[in-house]
Amino acid sequence: MSEIVVSGIRSTGNLHLGNYFGAIRNFLKLQEQHQCYFFIADFHSLTTHPTPSDLLGNTRQVLIEYLACGLDPEKCVLYRQSDVHEIPELYLLLNMNAYLGELERCTTFKEKARKQPNNINAGLLTYPVLMAADILIHKASKVPVGKDQEQHLEMTRNFAARFNRMYGVDYFPEPVAYNFGKELIKIPGLDGSGKMGKSEGNAIHLSDPPEVIRKKVMRAVTDSGPTQANQPMSEPVANLFMLMKIISSTDTYQYFLDSYNQCTIRYGDMKKQLAEDIIAFIKPIYDRIIELNNRPDYLKQVIELGADKARQSASKTLKEVREIIGFKAF
Ligand code: TRP
DSSP: OOOEEEEEEOSSSOOBHHHIIIIIHHHHHHHHHSEEEEEEOHHHHTTTOSSOSOHHHHHHHHHHHHHHHTOOTTTSEEEEGGGOTHHHHHHHHHHTTOOHHHHHHOHHHHHHHHHOTTOOOHHHHTHHHHHHHHHHTTTOSEEOOOGGGHHHHHHHHHHHHHHHHHTTOOOSOOOEEOOOGGGOOOOBOSSSSSBTTSSTTSOOBTTOOHHHHHHHHHTOOOOSOOOSTTOOOOHHHHHHHHHHHHHSOHHHHHHHHHHHHTTOOOHHHHHHHHHHHHHHHHHHHHHHHHHHHTOHHHHHHHHHHHHHHHHHHHHHHHHHHHHHHTOOOO
């Protein structure tokens, strides 16, 4: 059965391989099967960056990269949060039924408040309410997000159930996380530990030109090499092999695995091969990023189409919500 799916995309930072094998590949699958609403969360970005230097440029880059990966504006509704005025209105209405205690208890709020003690603004506090408005405005049932967003989603369910209870209706569904199960592939970083994107300099971006990819891969952390046959791998080396298993051919992977186990491996050779395979993998996406950068009219058309379609769904919900609360026409 086709479900209504909503997901927000952070509007800062270039996409990297980890994003591709995480959220993006799943978006590509979801858009084939469900009614999907994917949007760039530019309002949310103000909670941490209230005076952005290039809001439009950031949004544009994110849009380009998602399109380059294969998000299809004919199959899903792809839009910018700030184009849908119904979202902030629903946010205002939901704020009346969101309580200080529960908002203050939210882990992401506490974390961000610690990080920016001089800017603990009300938008930061009510971030989960805005996120709930994003989701409920389309009456979504599924939200493809990672573990770090689970608490926000639980708050969305609370706000939805509370709305239904307060106004004596069965209106909003209680959305749940879309579970990818085994399909989620975690991409390790190049700095020897953790996952890609966790720290600066350990990620390969989809917009990195070949020479940058070569440099980054050649600089990846390894160790001094195996000294006996079938020696267990150190974490940095295991990470490189994991990347190679995902990106390179089975033969290539097996060749370097064998040479590791026989202590004949030269990490420099392995990295050279891995870099070329990553470059080849990214090439179609990279080429499309360049191409889309030169098609401002197409981008304008995409973002306007998305805004239109998103507002159709959003205005229907908002009209019904206003009536439920009691804002009726004279
Ligand atoms: N909070 C999400 C994140 O940091 C982004 C987001 C905003 C979102 N609104 C959403 C995700 C609605 C899913 C649904 O990644």
